[in-house]
Amino acid sequence: MLVTRALRHLLRASCLVPCGVFSPIVSPIVRTVLPSGSVVVNSCSSTVEQLCNFICDCSDCSDENQCGYLRGSAVLGTPFTCDFEDSDCGWQDVGTSTYGWVRARASLATWGVGPHSDHTVGTDLGWFLATTSPPAKTMATAWLRSPEMREAAATCEIRTWYHLSGSCESTQGGHRQHQLLGSEDGRQWGRMGPSAPMAGTEPPAPCHPVCLFHAPHTELVGPGDPSSSPQSWQGSIRSFGYPRMPCIKGTLGLPSGLNQTEQPVLCLAVALKDEVVGLWQSPERSSEGWHQLVAYPGRITEQFQLIFSLTQPPTCGAEVALDDIMFRNCGLSEVEQQVCEAQESHCHHGSCLAQHRFCDGTDDCGDSSDEDATQCSEPPGPGEESVENVTHCSFDHDLCGWEEVAGQPVWGRNTSLNLGTSYGIPTRDHSNNSRAGFFLHVGSGPTAQAGGTAQLSSPTFQATNSCSVSHSWDLMSQLMGLCAPALRASPPPQPQLVLYCHLHGSPTSKLSIFYMTNFTKHLMRERTGDLGSCWVRERVDFNSTDPFKVLVEGVAGSRGTVAIDDLILSQGCVKEQGELVGSVTLLQCGQLPHVSCAHGTV
Ligand SMILES: [Ca+2]
Ligand SMILES: [Ca+2]
Ligand SMILES: [Ca+2]
Ligand SMILES: [Ca+2]
Known part of the structure; x- marks a missing residue:
């Protein structure tokens, strides 16, 4: 042997x-598996x-x-x-x-x-x-x-x-021979679920959580019932790239590329x-x-x-x-009334959360109360339907008033579903944590040209010392209808931008955040390198005595992708021309917060 x-x-x-065959010593312990698929010994009847x-x-x-x-x-x-x-x-x-x-x-x-x-x-x-x-x-x-x-x-x-x-x-020069896997054309169905694994040339009965379709150079995996209509199930794979296993290399049914x-x-x-x-x-x-x-x-x-x-x-x-x-840190904080420290506020269910985690586009409380739309967004004006605006853009519909700066390359708005599964591309967006959610990206794998700078610009905002309404508030108090302790007169708000960035696939990719006054560009934050396949939160405070625009620049390194999602401007960012963009409004409490604006009052 x-x-x-x-x-x-x-x-x-x-x-x-060396590619020798590794022969581990296999555990003699026999596993007991319950119908649910897992073994849970539960001593307290949870x-x-x-x-x-x-x-x-x-x-x-x-x-x-x-x-x-x-x-x-x-x-x-x-x-x-x-x-x-x-x-x-x-x-x-x-x-x-x-x-x-x-x-x-x-x-x-x-x-x-x-x-x-x-x-x-x-x-x-x-x-x-x-x-x-x-x-x-x-x-x-x-x-x-x-x-x-x-x-x-x-x-x-x-x-x-x-x-x-x-x-x-x-x-072998890239042209691999197709290999047979079990049936004549090398195609095989399988399922992964609580019942015993099975394989064959016919699609399996409904299976949870996923079924497999196995073909040369391809593994497809997804939920659903392929036995009812295997053709349509496969069709959905082909037309939408779904539910292809996200991280398997190669394209459906196609051999690997040359010299790969x-x-x-x-x-x-x-x-x-x-x-x-x-x-x-x-x-x-x-x-x-x-x-x-x-x-x-x-x-x-x-x-x-x-x-x-x-x-x-x-x-x-x-x-x-x-x-x-x-x-x-995978468990939600336990539901119990806590006494919050300074710089913390209550989630609806009672636990405490740092104030900078409110209205940042991520459900940190677990019940979404820190991202409550009525607290975090400018209420839609008369005739407006969408809550989404320039102060919180998920890119699910459009650019929300942010603008592409002409040049090469430009930020592209797309989903993981459409972009495919090349190394470096986000596997899901941040807002929905879904392959069908939109984000902006520059560079997309091996064929994209590297090196150009894509620019995204905000509308012009007023100088940041023009308004002094506090943006720290106590959500719990508001939800309970207690307005008075929620409002703190100082310090003045520091307009701030939260965004989520995704730099993956290249060590030379770069994301930069600037603010621009007249013709001066001030660099506020720069990220370079490969941050892995995840969305990383960036928070930048702006302090400008002149009207300013926010500029987000992305440079994708070779084979890398730079992506951004959920651009969130804090309360206190006020659009020029007297138009308030992100002011605090607590009208449901029947009174206005302490506001003193240089260009008039709210
Ligand atoms: Ca071990
Ligand atoms: Ca538990
Ligand atoms: Ca949050
Ligand atoms: Ca999104």
Whole structure:
């Protein structure tokens, strides 16, 4: 056997690194899986809502065990972590073939290229999850799925360590032979769900959360019932690019491009009720050893599952190991009346939140009370219907009065659904956390020209010392109809811009925020580099004694994309020509706040 492997290895001259077959020692522990797909030991009869919500409701936190994490790692001392030392924490192999995931540990005795130690304890005694030996001649994907989680806070952060070995480079000139996978044309249906994984040439019955359609060079995954009308299901994939797995390389049905480097791709995606959204994809080049993966799913208001997948080209074997999966800040703050500190205000349900987190376009409270439209937006004027205006633009409808500055390139307004899944492109927008939500972007993968500056300009705003109405208020008091303590006369507002930026795919991409007075450009903030596949909040205060415009510039580096979403100007940004754009109005309380404007009164 070893001789065969060694021969196979020698024959794979195209591999940059040894691509031997990693033979982990498989855990002897047999897992018990409930019909729901997860094992939950629940000692305090928690309601369903309290299971796997990243909050310990039982005194022993048994409602948060086997949720893809345990209540904590004994070795690492961190909460909501799975170190795989005692169990798989409910993660399940859901592939449709023998290629899949197992709980394993390193074997020093076996010839191979897998990790020589786990990540938690750093020895060959430590456990991790690893993919099994892949089929030698076909493109294959191993699927791993978490138990169902209830919801995630906006601050949720997923970290794990991965060890990807056996990266290979094809020397076949790019034209790979189509490989058969199980049926004559290499197409195969499968499903991932609580019931046993299945595979075949016929579409499966309705499956939750997702079905698979497997074809050469393509993995499609999505919700729904393909058995009722497989053609239309496939048709929807073709026409909308949905529900294609977001982070699988290549286009539907098409072979890889010429001279394309073929690498194993590790993906992390989140499966929601009706869409699958990519969160993270392994970079195109990485070295051997353990690497950290960080992903931000954003606020998720429904039940979801996480899916890891390793897809690899047929020319070379590759293995991945996962260890120490951690969930940080994923639970909503507990619902109880708290006494807030200075600089904090109440959410509707009683917990406290920093004031700068109100009206910033992210549901931090968990009940959206910090983003209440009547508090955060200028109420529509007579005859106006849309609440969306220049002070809060989600780009879902248009540019909201912001303007493209002519030149090359320009910001493009689009969705992840339309833009496809090239590395570097956002996998969803920020406002809706959805593939169907709009954002602005510049640069879009390998074919886009790099280097030009795209500019977006705001209308002209009044000098910032012209108005002195406080923008700090107590939402809780307002909701309870108590107006008096809500208003604070000072300090004057500092007009401020919040926006979400997405810089991914290139280390030389850049986002800059300026304000312009007459003909002078003042740089306020600059972001460069690759921030990963996530939306990052930027907050900039403006202090100008002259009327000014806000200018947002994006430069996409080679193969990179710069994107922005949710431009939010604070109260106190007043459009020139006497037109108030973002003033505080608390008319429902029957009185006006203390306002003194240089150009008249409100
Ligand atoms: Ca709980
Ligand atoms: Ca471990
Ligand atoms: Ca918020
Ligand atoms: Ca948006």
